[in-house]
Amino acid sequence: MLKAIIGGTGVYDIGDKMSEKAVWTEYGEVLIDVVEVQDEEIAFLARHGKNHSVPPHLINYRANMKALKKVGVKYVYSTAAVGSMNEKYKPGSIVVIKDFMDFTKSRPSTFYEGKEKGVVHVDMREPYCRNLIKLFYEEAKKENLPIAGEGVYVCTEGPRFETASEIKMYKSLGGDVVGMTNVPEVVLAKELGMCYSTVGIVTNWCSGIDNLDTAIHDISQAIGDKKEKITKIFTEIFKR
Numbered sequence: 001m002l003k004a005i006i007g008g009t010g011v012y013d014i015g016d017k018m019s020e021k022a023v024w025t026e027y028g029e030v031l032i033d034v035v036e037v038q039d040e041e042i043a044f045l046a047r048h049g050k051n052h053s054v055p056p057h058l059i060n061y062r063a064n065m066k067a068l069k070k071v072g073v074k075y076v077y078s079t080a081a082v083g084s085m086n087e088k089y090k091p092g093s094i095v096v097i098k099d100f101m102d103f104t105k106s107r108p109s110t111f112y113e114g115k116e117k118g119v120v121h122v123d124m125r126e127p128y129c130r131n132l133i134k135l136f137y138e139e140a141k142k143e144n145l146p147i148a149g150e151g152v153y154v155c156t157e158g159p160r161f162e163t164a165s166e167i168k169m170y171k172s173l174g175g176d177v178v179g180m181t182n183v184p185e186v187v188l189a190k191e192l193g194m195c196y197s198t199v200g201i202v203t204n205w206c207s208g209i210d211n212l213d214t215a216i217h218d219i220s221q222a223i224g225d226k227k228e229k230i231t232k233i234f235t236e237i238f239k240r
């Protein structure tokens with residue numbers, strides 16, 4: 001399987017599941033859905049588990065990415081529910097992630113832990129695959145999915161949401177959207193030599209941008225109809 005989709009909050013399947021594959025890695029076992037698209041098998045992973053049972057800081061990112069590598073994956077599209085601190089990116093809009101800032105605190109974020117695992121400083125000039133982004137724009141146009149723009153993803157540790165002061169700081173540093181999962185996922189993909197791209201679905205304004213509370217069920221609901229279109233676009237690209 002050369003290609004994979006990782007579904008974030010609200011994206012727990014992509015339709016035609018054919019089978020499930022249990023993949024063993026040194027970090028733990030991972031269940032991958034195998035979906036057949038035009039005679040080709042695509043791997044699908046629900047980042048938080050099918051019933052959203054794993055919080056962002058406890059996701060076994062290394063096992064997930066190693067498992068995808070083990071089954072031969074080279075190209076990964078992922079979705080991410082994000083809060084927005086950029087007035088241009090309203091709830092419901094789609095933002096292509098172009099870079100990240102890492103504010104996580106307590107997660108293993110590398111495969112290279114010294115000794116026999118080695119010491120490697122992976123290059124982060126271009127964390128997200130330009131080619132996958134270009135293909136996403138092309139296919140989104142065909143599917144009439146408007147894309148609001150590109151944004152810098154601020155990754156927080158979670159699982160709590162941010163304070164208004166934190167958002168003020170992230171915004172002043174150049175952040176556009178906030179989520180809790182893209183780091184270390186994108187970093188590990190890079191360490192494994194995969195082409196990786198994330199499409200953000202804005203589910204809410206961040207704290208202090210408006211005064212509404214943010215809750216996980218609202219987030220899942222907001223993703224609703226976007227999910228089908230985005231996963232269809234991913235699979236159409238993978239068919240090419």
Ligand code: HPA
Nearest residue numbers: 081082083178179180206
């Ligand atoms: N903050 C962090 N993560 C998120 C948010 C948010 O406002 N919305 C969706 N994921």
